[in-house]
Amino acid sequence: MKTFTLPGTDILAPNVVLGLMRIADKTDEDIRELVRTARDAGIDFVDHADIYGGELHACERRFADAMALSPSQRDEITIQTKAGIVTDGPYYDFSYEHIVTSVEGSLAALRTDRIDILLLHRPDALVEPEEVARAFDELESSGKVRAFGVSNQTPRQIDLLRKYVRQPIVANQLQLSITHAPIIAQGISANMLAEQQSATLDGGGIVDYCRLNDITVQAWSPFQAGFFTGVFLGSPDYPELNAVIDRLAAQYDVPAIAIATAWITRHPAQMQVVLGTTSPERVAGAAQGSELRLTRAEWYELFRAGGHLVP
Numbered sequence: 629m630k631t632f633t634l635p636g637t638d639i640l641a642p643n644v645v646l647g648l649m650r651i652a653d654k655t656d657e658d659i660r661e662l663v664r665t666a667r668d669a670g671i672d673f674v675d676h677a678d679i680y681g682g683e684l685h686a687c688e689r690r691f692a693d694a695m696a697l698s699p700s701q702r703d704e705i706t707i708q709t710k711a712g713i714v715t716d717g718p719y720y721d722f723s724y725e726h727i728v729t730s731v732e733g734s735l736a737a738l739r740t741d742r743i744d745i746l747l748l749h750r751p752d753a754l755v756e757p758e759e760v761a762r763a764f765d766e767l768e769s770s771g772k773v774r775a776f777g778v779s780n781q782t783p784r785q786i787d788l789l790r791k792y793v794r795q796p797i798v799a800n801q802l803q804l805s806i807t808h809a810p811i812i813a814q815g816i817s818a819n820m821l822a823e824q825q826s827a828t829l830d831g832g833g834i835v836d837y838c839r840l841n842d843i844t845v846q847a848w849s850p851f852q853a854g855f856f857t858g859v860f861l862g863s864p865d866y867p868e869l870n871a872v873i874d875r876l877a878a879q880y881d882v883p884a885i886a887i888a889t890a891w892i893t894r895h896p897a898q899m900q901v902v903l904g905t906t907s908p909e910r911v912a913g914a915a916q917g918s919e920l921r922l923t924r925a926e927w928y929e930l931f932r933a934g935g936h937l938v939p
Contacts, residue, residue, distance in 0.1 A: 643893050644918050646671050648680065649680040650906050669918075676688050679710075711748065712749040723759050731767055745773075755789075760789060777800060777801070799900075800844075800846070801848050804849075807866065807869065808852060870884070876930075887920075894920075
């Protein structure tokens with residue numbers, strides 16, 4: 629497993645992360661097997677959110693119940709969680725009160741004294757960055773949160789936060805897969821007026837912005853064809869892409885899911901791949917893409933087969 633020191637922190641992080649948004653209905657043994665498989669593959673970084681699991685802190689609580697981590701075992705795992713979405717609305721709330729209350733709930737559910745990384749979950753159009761800064765300062769000074777990041781935010785939204793927040797923004801969790809790659813495709817086709825792919829969305833340039841500012845891109849839904857529209861691996865809707873994936877998988881002697889992982893980890897931005905599967909077999913297979921370095925030609929062939937223009 630390839631690891632790196634997460635910029636802005638002293639956290640040694642793997643480039644593949646175990647996402648735990650789907651464990652609410654799993655048994656204790658299911659969860660332990662999933663985590664054990666991930667750990668055996670070198671994945672010691674888990675991703676939560678306060679809203680995962682159907683009720684507040686449900687997946688965080690299931691994780692803690694199943695794992696029953698001792699203090700030394702807790703020290704071996706990086707725990708990331710998120711706050712900011714209010715499902716009763718639905719709406720978003722980056723107020724001081726909501727952020728602090730959410731973290732307190734996560735700490736209790738996870739049975740831990742600290743969150744390693746806290747992400748603001750999607751943007752809040754009504755954000756008052758001074759309140760975010762106040763919450764971050766209190767959570768950091770109390771030792772309850774070690775590092776802070778965001779998810780699904782644009783360069784200008786991050787700039788607004790950074791004007792007020794003292795702590796570095798260390799991560800931005802963004803949807804990215806071979807077939808869902810506008811954050812990369814826009815740059816390749818910049819200024820090509822006739823091509824829809826060239827349209828600048830969300831301010832544009834978020835990958836380059838993150839690289840310039842030492843913000844780690846965390847790729848969520850790395851195997852989804854679109855926005856929760858099903859996986860592209862093995863899908864009859866993507867015959868050309870799967871033919872390329874299968875050929876490369878045979879060439880490198882890895883499962884197809886490892887090629888999909890490797891397409892993201894090959895990017896020089898040093899991204900993390902956030903797995904959403906609850907299948908130990910798929911976790912182990914995806915992890916094999918951590919250190920698999922595709923050639924430039926292979927990377928672009930996959931990109932083109934995924935439906936993107938390569939001028």
